Amino acid sequence: MSPSRTIGVGRRRFLASALGLLGIAVAGGAVYEGTRLFGRRYPRTKFDDLLDQLPDRESAAKIGRAAMAEGGSFDAEALAGAFRHGPSRGSLSRAVNADIAAGRLTTVQGWLLPASLVEVSAIAASVQPAV
Amino acid sequence: MRAFMDARSVPAGTTIETDLAIIGGGPSGIALALALANTPIRMMMLESGGYDYDANTQSLYAGTETGVPYIKLDAGRLRYLGGSSNHWGGYCRPLDTIDFEQRDWLPYSGWPFGREALEPYYARAQSLVEAGPFIYDDPAKWTAALGAPIPVGEGGAYNTFFQFSKQRDSILPTHFGERYSDDLKRVPNLNVMLRANVTSLRLAPNAASLHHLDIATLTGKHFTVKPRMAVVALGGIENARLLLASNDVIAAGVGNQNDLVGRFFADHPIPGETATIVVFSGNIAPYYQRPYNASPTEIIRAAFAPTDKFKREKHVLGSLATIENEIQLDAVGQAAVATTAAALGVDASNMRAYTVGCGLEVTPDPDRRLKLSSVRDALGMPRLTLDMRLSDSDFAHYHTTLLELGRQLLAAKSGMLRINRTSREEWMSVMDWGNHHMGSTRMHVDPRKGVVDANSQVHGIGNLYIAGSSIFPTYSASNPTMNSIALTLRLADHLRKVMT
Numbered sequence: 001m002s003p004s005r006t007i008g009v010g011r012r013r014f015l016a017s018a019l020g021l022l023g024i025a026v027a028g029g030a031v032y033e034g035t036r037l038f039g040r041r042y043p044r045t046k047f048d049d050l051l052d053q054l055p056d057r058e059s060a061a062k063i064g065r066a067a068m069a070e071g072g073s074f075d076a077e078a079l080a081g082a083f084r085h086g087p088s089r090g091s092l093s094r095a096v097n098a099d100i101a102a103g104r105l106t107t108v109q110g111w112l113l114p115a116s117l118v119e120v121s122a123i124a125a126s127v128q129p130a131v
Numbered sequence: 132m133r134a135f136m137d138a139r140s141v142p143a144g145t146t147i148e149t150d151l152a153i154i155g156g157g158p159s160g161i162a163l164a165l166a167l168a169n170t171p172i173r174m175m176m177l178e179s180g181g182y183d184y185d186a187n188t189q190s191l192y193a194g195t196e197t198g199v200p201y202i203k204l205d206a207g208r209l210r211y212l213g214g215s216s217n218h219w220g221g222y223c224r225p226l227d228t229i230d231f232e233q234r235d236w237l238p239y240s241g242w243p244f245g246r247e248a249l250e251p252y253y254a255r256a257q258s259l260v261e262a263g264p265f266i267y268d269d270p271a272k273w274t275a276a277l278g279a280p281i282p283v284g285e286g287g288a289y290n291t292f293f294q295f296s297k298q299r300d301s302i303l304p305t306h307f308g309e310r311y312s313d314d315l316k317r318v319p320n321l322n323v324m325l326r327a328n329v330t331s332l333r334l335a336p337n338a339a340s341l342h343h344l345d346i347a348t349l350t351g352k353h354f355t356v357k358p359r360m361a362v363v364a365l366g367g368i369e370n371a372r373l374l375l376a377s378n379d380v381i382a383a384g385v386g387n388q389n390d391l392v393g394r395f396f397a398d399h400p401i402p403g404e405t406a407t408i409v410v411f412s413g414n415i416a417p418y419y420q421r422p423y424n425a426s427p428t429e430i431i432r433a434a435f436a437p438t439d440k441f442k443r444e445k446h447v448l449g450s451l452a453t454i455e456n457e458i459q460l461d462a463v464g465q466a467a468v469a470t471t472a473a474a475l476g477v478d479a480s481n482m483r484a485y486t487v488g489c490g491l492e493v494t495p496d497p498d499r500r501l502k503l504s505s506v507r508d509a510l511g512m513p514r515l516t517l518d519m520r521l522s523d524s525d526f527a528h529y530h531t532t533l534l535e536l537g538r539q540l541l542a543a544k545s546g547m548l549r550i551n552r553t554s555r556e557e558w559m560s561v562m563d564w565g566n567h568h569m570g571s572t573r574m575h576v577d578p579r580k581g582v583v584d585a586n587s588q589v590h591g592i593g594n595l596y597i598a599g600s601s602i603f604p605t606y607s608a609s610n611p612t613m614n615s616i617a618l619t620l621r622l623a624d625h626l627r628k629v630m631t
Binding site: 054055056058059060062063066092093096100101103105107108109110111112113114117121 | 407462463464465466467469470471473474475476534535537538541542547548549550551553
């Protein structure tokens with residue numbers, strides 16, 4: 001086997017690899033764009049700093065609607081304000097953990113849930129139309 | 132081996148003398164007889180039934196119930212050798228330390244002694260119910276082999292364990308009559324007489340001692356047993372009935388000078404599907420959902436219970452919550468799990484949900500009461516009527532514990548809880564009972580507050596004792612059989628001292 005032939009084969013492999021990588025990149029980009037195009041997208045709201053912390057806004061909205069149906073009184077503006085400026089500084093994770101530690105649980109259709117999670121869920125319900 | 136006697140063959144009018152009459156051949160009576168085997172004490176066990184169920188004998192238990200719906204008085208117990216062990220579930224768990232304590236927030240609470248008084252007897256009681264080694268809340272061996280309990284972290288609820296009476300051919304548990312018949316026949320100082328119904332405790336005219344027992348058979352025979360001492364071990368309902376019906380010297384009934392006999396009756400409410408538990412990982416050890424053979428000699432089941440500390444701090448009674456059947460969640464339930472798990476940062480994609488059952492301790496209530504009715508049975512004994520009651524606070528105690536369990540599951544990021552019942556109507560709609568008859572001849576050092584003293588002796592009657600869970604002043608959430616046997620073994624030690 002001559003060195004030039006070896007080099008020739010190496011070039012073909014290099015080109016094939018490069019094209020392969022390009023293909024993967026294009027496909028990956030398509031998936032990314034597809035996710036952007038076809039994934040869950042919500043109209044912008046003034047509560048997005050809170051609602052974006054919910055991985056599934058529809059599920060949360062179901063909780064929120066159930067809580068409101070049980071007579072809970074929720075003022076989304078007031079809740080959001082208190083949440084943003086409260087001890088958790090707008091962090092749902094911190095608020096949830098603090099609720100659990102303090103025993104601040106709210107019952108929604110019998111489910112024992114951290115109070116702040118129910119509040120943010122109620123905010124989600126206020127901006128999310130029922131399906 | 133000594134064959135059992137049949138009361139129907141005893142000539143009418145006979146008087147039989149013995150040292151100790153054991154009235155009743157259930158778990159307590161049998162445990163007492165075996166504990167006093169090979170002592171100088173001549174014993175006679177008087178059992179109403181025979182070896183097997185008999186409808187005519189069973190019908191002697193019939194009575195009436197008022198108040199909250201309750202199991203018919205002739206349905207929740209069995210009247211033949213072995214007593215109600217012939218249909219028990221085999222669940223065993225010792226009483227908790229707090230169960231013996233006088234609690235300011237719980238009226239009528241307080242035993243005359245602490246758990247340490249029963250500790251020396253638990254191993255033997257455990258042996259008699261054939262529940263394997265006494266382990267319970269030291270389950271490291273089981274959990275190492277079978278998987279860890281569901282994490283609940285720190286707090287007022289914890290994983291506790293039942294142990295179970297021995298399993299034979301998939302049938303739980305030890306039936307005392309069948310299991311110990313041959314052992315009883317080998318006891319040289321014991322005569323067992325079947326089909327012998329004690330219809331009255333006849334006191335001496337001064338009401339200070341038992342003079343003799345009236346015995347009757349369903350065939351119409353009547354005769355007398357004259358013991359030096361007697362132990363009434365007829366079960367948590369019938370103990371009260373016999374005392375109340377024995378009213379020729381003390382009009383209110385034996386031991387009832389202070390109107391206590393039959394009061395404070397209790398059972399364990401067992402409402403179904405009280406809650407739903409979700410386990411985020413979907414993995415639960417096999418000892419949660421049903422009795423599980425952890426080894427050839429150890430059958431176990433886990434439950435959630437409030438700690439003694441939590442009970443003291445929150446003023447709640449005992450409860451034992453068990454995981455029951457797997458279920459599918461509705462849309463809100465699925466949303467609750469998905470949203471909560473995400474907020475906690477845990478993966479719940481394999482989550483599983485189960486119903487939660489429970490057994491509850493109830494508040495001592497003097498008006499939850501057995502009384503004699505005007506109706507008489509085939510032997511001429513007054514039948515009973517039960518006024519069954521259940522306080523809303525008994526549900527509230529359990530609700531408080533469920534709230535804490537739910538909080539702890541979230542804190543441990545292991546799962547979550549739904550409380551399924553909130554109103555009294557909802558609780559009662561799923562109500563069942565443990566058939567754990569307790570409290571109707573309660574123990575207290577003060578005769579104004581109890582029927583028997585700390586040695587199980589009927590106050591004021593020097594030679595009459597009571598065995599069984601009818602002497603429990605408070606009821607725990609634990610199942611009573613193994614505990615009442617431990618109490619009976621303690622009584623056996625006392626009788627050995629005073630009779631020999």
